[in-house]
Amino acid sequence: MMFTEYAWLIPIIPLVAFLVIGFFGHRTPEGGGYIAVGAAGLAFVLSALVAYEVLTGRVTAPYVDQVLWLQISQGITLDFGLYLDNLAVLMMVFASLISTLIFIYSIGYMHDEGEKKRRYYTKVSLFLTAMLGLVMASNFLQMFIFWEIVGLCSYLLIGFWGFKHPKGEKASAAAASAAKKAFLVTRMGDVALLAGLFVLLNEFGTLNYAELFSAATLAAADSSAVALGSVLIFGGVIGKSAQFPLHDWLPDAMEGPTTVSALIHAATMVKAGVYLTARSFPLFVQSADVMLFVAIIGGVTAFYAATMALNNMNIKRVLAYSTLSQLGFMILALGAGGYVVATGVAGGVDVSGAKAFGYTAGVFHMMNHAFFKALLFLGAGSVIHAVGSEDMRQMGGLRKRMGITSITMLIGTLSIAGIPVFAGFWSKDFVLESVLVVAESSEPAAMIFLLLYLLALATAFMTAFYMFRLWFMTFCGEEGEASKHCHGESPPVMSYPLIALSVFAALSGFAILFGFNTTMTFQYVAGEFVVGGGGYAMLDVLEKIFTSPYAYLAIVIALLGIYAAYRMYYVRDLDPGRFNRDGQSALYQLLQRRYYFPQFYDGIALKMAYPAAMAVEEVDRKAVDGSVDGIANSLTGGSQMLRRIQTGFLQTYAAFVVGGVVVLIALIYIIGWITGGA
Amino acid sequence: MIPIEMFLGLSAVLFAVGAYGVLTKKNGLVVLMCIEMMLNAANINFIAFAAFFNDVAGQVFVIMAISVAAAEVAVGIAILLNLYKTSGTTDLEEINILRW
Known part of the structure; x- marks a missing residue:
């Protein structure tokens, strides 16, 4: 039996923990903390077994297992599945290992949080699911979905104390604002990433790693489109891994609990950008x-x-x-x-x-x-x-x-x-x-x-x-x-x-x-890209480091x-x-003052984006809402006038009837006179 | 013999007076009386044509209509009485609780 065949279970385990803690966490000790630890531990064990098989060559890397998810016209298909190579299994192992250790630590650190513990463990379990899904994804779109979910978890966990901070109102406002900042700033990168995916999909008709990473495919493609796609994808990396100039959210993200900073903003999520660069x-x-x-x-x-x-x-x-x-x-x-x-x-x-x-x-x-x-x-x-x-x-x-x-x-x-x-x-x-x-x-x-x-x-x-x-x-x-x-x-x-x-x-x-x-090498040999193989032998590494003056x-x-x-x-x-x-x-x-970057952001937001948003709002209110409201108002106004006809007095209605009869008789006479009949 | 035009003219005048009363009078009782007047204008037409064509069916119809009108007046006056009891007036303009 190969454990790699069951690799799809790895993100499912924390997902189950997420659901169980979310619904029943408050009935278990520590708000579901032990369930989260158990799930992360299980995911780690399975990851380690899969990693062992992949790294020792018991499974040919990359191990690709995917099913058709969507079929769009013009032969564009989108798949859903696994792509396990040396890089992916490394990420899986250290993400789940560190998560396990941090979840254990959280049981002590978050002990005093009372009711809110369930929320905490629910979110971190979802985070682990998404992180594992991100590194195991078989194509860019699937990766992007999980990429957004880890971003969501980051937002939720930075703002963990956004409702009620142990240190008071001001701190909780800071936490809420930091969460928003993290979400919005990384979103700027994510828009670029999504645009990059569109460029690639347009060029190749697929986003599967297995097909994209073939040298022959890439050589046949328009090189400027590939370069554009790469730069746009790197835009997502800049956001997620907090590189200059989208770095400013990360220091603010420290408003969250320290365990969150350790897990998401140091050890795993911010590494997703580095992973994506290495992956691409x-x-x-x-x-x-x-x-x-x-x-x-x-x-x-x-x-x-x-x-x-x-x-x-x-x-x-x-x-x-x-x-x-x-x-x-x-x-x-x-x-x-x-x-x-x-x-x-x-x-x-x-x-x-x-x-x-x-x-x-x-x-x-x-x-x-x-x-x-x-x-x-x-x-x-x-x-x-x-x-x-x-x-x-x-x-x-x-x-x-x-x-x-x-x-x-x-x-x-x-x-x-x-x-x-x-x-x-x-x-x-x-x-x-x-x-x-x-x-x-x-x-x-x-x-x-x-x-x-x-x-x-x-x-x-x-x-x-x-x-x-x-x-x-x-x-x-x-x-x-x-x-x-x-x-x-x-x-x-x-x-x-x-x-x-x-x-x-x-x-x-x-x-x-x-x-x-x-094992963690990248080669371009005989016209193909290969992860793993080559590299220095152990003694060469030692020699290279300890004989180089630059190392000293x-x-x-x-x-x-x-x-x-x-x-x-x-x-x-x-x-x-x-x-x-x-x-x-x-x-x-x-x-x-962080090189005045926060002020710079505020300046952009207040001086440029805010008036633009106001203008858009104005157009929305005056033109869009105005026309809709106008139609409605003219209808109600017209009916207000028309309803005056309905006086409610029987005599008025009777007068109309009599008037109508008189007019009809007059018409009959006139028509008879015109047609010359009797 | 009185020509039939006279009867028809009387009937038309009676009907017009009745219709005018129905449309303009404020008192419910007067309106009811005016309706009776319009009904009788129609009856006169029936009688006149019955005599003109020597056909008793018209007279039979009139007796029928008068008896129905009697029942109708009884209902109409009962409604008016109840209206008077509840609202204290027979003025049709005052009775407007179902109006907008």
């Missing part, structure tokens, strides 16, 4: 310019978001900016790797996974980041749960009170900072290396990639700095105001998931030595960042106020 690689690599665009967006986002994390005082916001920055890293790596493949495709050269390991680097960083960022968010949630504040200035000295949280968070911090052996080191080094490969080549865009490499190095420095700043401010030094409220370590139901995630955050990097290097440069830069944070926030002999005139400098304010 065969389309994207048709044009080197598209890939260059992808890389530039990624590099700019990585740098730009990291700067905003430098001086933020909110522990969750720092992590949010960090997420943005790391997502930029993944997109940058995919863009760099894709650029190599794209030039190979254009030149008719075979490109093996080893040459284009930006794909490997991006996907690898996506997995590692899911682990360490989920860990960091859950650690932050544990701290917030204990001290009741998100302001790092009020924390400090928590190391003694919260042993497990501080150590697990230190592991996450070391990992994201890129200290050797920890997961983040491997993938970050791979990302940098993949950009450097293009920068050192003789490609026309080499200069741009060199610039992106420098941006990425600067980002690595800032990442190490702000993450250790966060850790020192929270766990070391004097006890802050809020720290005094701390009632010790979080319960085991919260700390065990932290420990489990910290193991992954520390060790998942070794995957690159044991299998990841050859990255380590030194990370250590410098940590040292700067150590001096400023641990020893405190270097006052950070010296660099920003105590928070008065223009740069500091610029970062605090």
Whole structure:
């Protein structure tokens, strides 16, 4: 028996949990929390079994199983089914694993929410269903449907406290507004994505991955249509993965519960964009310019978001900016790797996974980041749960009170900072290396990639700095105001998931030595696109990393960042106020105000969109409603006048009858006189 | 012998007076009386033609019509009486509860 044949059950399990919790959750302990955990766990086990079969080649990848869903004229058909390759099973495994751990953690974190727990577990179960459906989909349309459902879940969960926030009216208004913002901003990207799908459907008559990703089909297609479709699809990625310039919703999304931030806005949903880029690689690599665009967006986002994390005082916001920055890293790596493949495709050269390991680097960083960022968010949630504040200035000295949280968070911090052996080191080094490969080549865009490499190095420095700043401010030094409220370590139901995630955050990097290097690759060989195969052997990876001076440069830069944070926030002999005139400098304010992006959005919304909406409303009210109302009013007005005829007096009616008879008789006489008869 | 035109003329005048009364009078009782007048104008026509054509069927019809009219007046006056009891008036313009 092959478990892969039952892969369709994987999204069904959380779907059943969604329905059961939705209807009966309030009758079960913890508002259905255990059901959600059980369903996620089951989905994980099945995903792991399927992944084992796919990755070991027991099932030929891609495993495609689809049924006809819709048939539209002109031979356009839309299918519904599964497309399982190495990338999909990887996403399934880590999405369900992290969901399971976060659901367990939620039982502790959401314990005090009372009635609202059922709503929470219903939504997260639906989210897991949609996320699994998204990665397993066999075509772009099916993917898009689930893509929208995860967006809906994101909206619902950000606004979880939109009705009644434990911290009062203002916080609940902020949550509701953040939810709307997330929904609307990502919608802008989704419109582009949908347009991209239309372009592809128009060009190919199908949206099935299996048919689209054939090199022969793509070569026969109009290359400008494919490039246009790719760019539009990447527009959806920019929205969902919060890339510049649609990044601004993600920091605001932190208004939701911390578990939601960990699950949706760090580990899984925002990865959907990265996944889609990796999934659409065969389309994207048709044009080197598209890939260059992808890389530039990624590099700019990585740098730009990291700067905003430098001086933020909110522990969750720092992590949010960090997420943005790391997502930029993944997109940058995919863009760099894709650029190599794209030039190979254009030149008719075979490109093996080893040459284009930006794909490997991006996907690898996506997995590692899911682990360490989920860990960091859950650690932050544990701290917030204990001290009741998100302001790092009020924390400090928590190391003694919260042993497990501080150590697990230190592991996450070391990992994201890129200290050797920890997961983040491997993938970050791979990302940098993949950009450097293009920068050192003789490609026309080499200069741009060199610039992106420098941006990425600067980002690595800032990442190490702000993450250790966060850790020192929270766990070391004097006890802050809020720290005094701390009632010790979080319960085991919260700390065990932290420990489990910290193991992954520390060790998942070794995957690159044991299998990841050859399975998560993208190749263009003998005129076909292949996921998996090729890539570096284990020893080559080690040799490449530890003999390259650039790898040591990255380590030194990370250590410098940590040292700067150590001096400023641990020893405190270097006052950070010296660099920003105590928070008065223009740069500091610029970062605090997020480069004035929210104002920019508001400006667009208020100055341009609002008058336009008013004008449309005016037209609607005056012209459309006016004509409809006009017809109705003229009818009622006319009948108001006509009803005066009906006086209700019998005598009036009788008068009409008599008058009518007189007129008739007169007519008969007149007609008789005219016709000359009697 | 009186020519038939005289009878027809009398009948027409009687009918017109009756119709005028029905259309203009406000008192319900007067309206009822005017209706009787129009009915009798028709009866005169019947009698006149019966005599003119030497046919008694017209006279029979008139006796029939008079008896029906008697019953009709009884009903009409009963309605008027009840109206007077409930609304305190026989003025047709005052009786307008079913009017818009």
